[in-house]
Amino acid sequence: MTAMTPEDAVRHVVSTDPTFAVEEVEVRGVAVKAFKNIPASVPALLAAGWERHGDGALEYLAYEDETYTYAEFTASVYRMARAMQDELGLRQCDRVAIAMRNYPELLMLVLAISSFGGVVVFVNAWWTTEELDYALRDSEAKVVFADGPRMKRLMPLRETLGLTLVGVRDGEGQTALDFSTLRGAAKSDQAPEVSIDTDDDFAVMYSSGTTGHPKGVVQTHRGAVNAVFSWLMQSVVAPLVDPPEPDAPEPPRPSALAVTPLFHVTATHPVFLLSLPAGAKITLMHKWDAEEAVRLIRDNSITRLLGVPTQSADLMEAAKRMGETLPSLDYIGAGGAKRPAAQVAQLAKTFPNAGVATGWGMTETNALGIGMIGDDYKARPDAAGKLHPPLQELSILDDEGNPVPNGTIGEIAVKGPQIMRCYLNKPEATAETVVDGWMRTGDLGTLDDEGYVTILDRKKNIIIRGGENIACLDVEGALHRHPDVLEAAAFSVPDERLGETVGAAVQLREGTTLTLADMAAFLDGHLAKFKIPAHLWVQHDVLIRGATDKIDRRAIRAACLAKQEAKV
Structure with a gap:
């Protein structure tokens, strides 16, 4: 079989496989592309x-x-x-x-x-x-x-x-x-x-936003199933782009290890829901443990791991300690946070049979978005990848909502059937985020001439700790409950293992003190533990302000991190 380009392979599958036939539909008054012949609902x-799971006879779930x-x-x-x-x-x-x-x-x-x-x-x-x-x-x-x-x-x-x-x-x-x-x-x-x-x-599904409370993202059946079949189509496209050898054995039944919480889209949609039409087995872990994950993958011939970057790094170190290469693994994906660039080649070397992949998606997009795998990823470890075909559209927008030229930084916006219906009980936030069917993601990035997206920053005040989104205002609101705290600013602090942790700078009343331990004890019960700051900077002066006299979070962050660097 002659290898196709990814674009040709997608066109071939869409035009020849009825499962992935595409039509234009109207969703909430907006014309989008959607799969024509897929199931109408999640159940x-x-x-x-049923047939892919041996007419019900195959083992499906293990715990x-x-x-x-x-x-x-x-x-x-x-x-x-x-x-x-x-x-x-x-x-x-x-x-x-x-x-x-x-x-x-x-x-x-x-x-x-x-x-x-x-x-x-x-x-x-x-x-x-x-x-x-x-x-x-x-x-x-x-x-x-x-x-x-x-x-x-x-x-x-x-x-x-x-x-x-x-x-x-x-x-x-x-x-x-x-x-x-x-x-x-x-x-x-x-x-x-x-x-x-x-x-x-x-x-x-609740997602931390820039407000003090998480926003309830309302997902529809159409959004979820179109996302699922977009991922399923990749398994049909892949052998057309990289044909197997003529005498190659049949690929094994897909088998996924679920390692992230099922209250997040990273686990529910591209792991659990995808497993149903894909005929994949699911194995659940009671709690993340890298060495136990190595044993489960080895003993159960697990082929697929999708987690946050911290988990693939932990798995790599545990496999090295245990002398395992986990040959059954053919996919090691990361979502929820950016994987350190240096880790891409390290993972590929440690797990030579696996395609190392990255993905970007949101609760608001049913986890569908951007991604890449294998050589493409190794060649561009700082990028997020390309838009997953064939339904989505992508644009990079300026502050007025106009598309910018390739290579110019702007806000990433996506459109398609996978977009949420609304934020529950928040019509204003919905109207600001979804404009004419385009989802304003709050992520800043660039698009190159080959279609690769690189994410550079966030417009939203969000900290991503090990894949968990934390709203800065949520942390600040809890800190303001303390009787001695006059002002507070929360921000991300780089962390080698988790990607980011929570830092906070506070202005205290004159004559008072606050230690990190005191602060953590006070916040216990008000904030989930993963949101409690791991770093604290205390002062009695007013926090740095911008031109409009609002707290300048970025300047405060830069000043605090500089102090931290000076101590090291």
């Missing part, structure tokens, strides 16, 4: 993947010593969907929250809730009671499935918010309702009979 992905065939998993999904309808009285469009670590039940619940037309509300498992209170009020979710630690944080909210709490795993027995009892009470394991429109809401 329909279950049926679409510690538990395994589920695809048929067992599907039956469990539908039983829980029926139980939620019959026992809990839930109906189409009801919002149902999930608050737990990565358990098999989380995957089942995502599909069970969406199977009866409900809307999944993903709750960050690290949030405090205060943060949970905000999200549940904002989403108006009245039913919450929670494991033990999350259940304890939710209990103080049960009466005031009128919550129905359902225990999962170590959360069972803490309230009158348990996951296992509910599932056992179901009268059917057949899919609920409900009509779901492709533009109905699928999920609310």
Whole structure:
């Protein structure tokens, strides 16, 4: 077979494979390209993947010593969907929250809730009671499935918010309702009979923005499934661009290790949801442990790892210590944060069978966006990659919203069926972010003549710590609760392992002091632990201000980092 260019391969697949046929549709008054023949909804992905999973017979999900065939998993999904309808009285469009670590039940619940037309509300498992209170009020979710630690944080909210709490795993027995009892009470394991429109809401997933509270990103079924099939198409395009040898064996069944939290799009969409039509097996880890990850990949012939850059770096060091090259791995991707450029070649050398990849996407884009793999990435380790075809459009815009020439820095904007419907309860923020169908990402970058995007900075005041987005205003708001803090500015501090950590500069009242330990103790319970500053600069003078007399966060950051550098 003669190798095709990536562009020719995409055109060939779109024109010859009915699965990836494209049509123009109108979504919320905007014309976009979308796949014509794919499933209309997220729960329909279950049926679409049946044949690829051996007509249900293949092992689909593994967690510690538990395994589920695809048929067992599907039956469990539908039983829980029926139980939620019959026992809990839930109906189409009801919002149902999930608050737990990565358990098999989380995957089942995502599909069970969406199977009866409900809307999944993903709750960050690290949030405090205060943060949970905000999200549940904002989403108006009245039913919450929670494991033990999350259940304890939710209990103080049960009466005031009128919550129905359902225990999962170590959360069972803490309230009158348990996951296992509910599932056992179901009268059917057949899919609920409900009509779901492709533009109905699928999920609310919270993302830290520039405001003091996270924004609820409302994702539709159309957005999620079009993102999934955009990734699936890459597996069809790849052998056309890089044809296998004539006598090469059949590629192994894809098998993914889920290592990031399933309340983020990096794990839900390109790992979990993609696994359904791709025929891939999923293995869940109880908690990230690099050496355990090496053992799981080695012993279970796992082919795919997608995590934050810190995890691929940890995996590389653990594999070296253990003398493993993990030959089954054919994909090592990174999302959620930028991977250090030097790490790209190191990973390729340590795992010679794997294509090292990078990706950029957002909760607001159902994780679909930009990426590259292999030689392209090794040649451009500082870049983010190219736009994933064939549905998306991309433009680099100036402050007035006009496209800028290639090579000129501007704000990255994307358009397509994958764009969120809105920010929940925030019409002004939605209108500022989505303009005529174009999603203003808040990331600054350049586009070269070959179509490669390089991300250079952020317009938004966001810190990305190990893949977790942290709003500076969220941290500052919590710091201002301290009686001795007059002003506060939060900003990113470079970190070799996590990429960035949280730093803060504060102005204190005269005659007072504040240590890093004191500050951390004060913020405990107000902020999730990953948001609490790891670095603190204290002064009694006014913080640096700009021309409009507002706090100049960038100047404050530069001054604090200079002081830190001088001490080293």
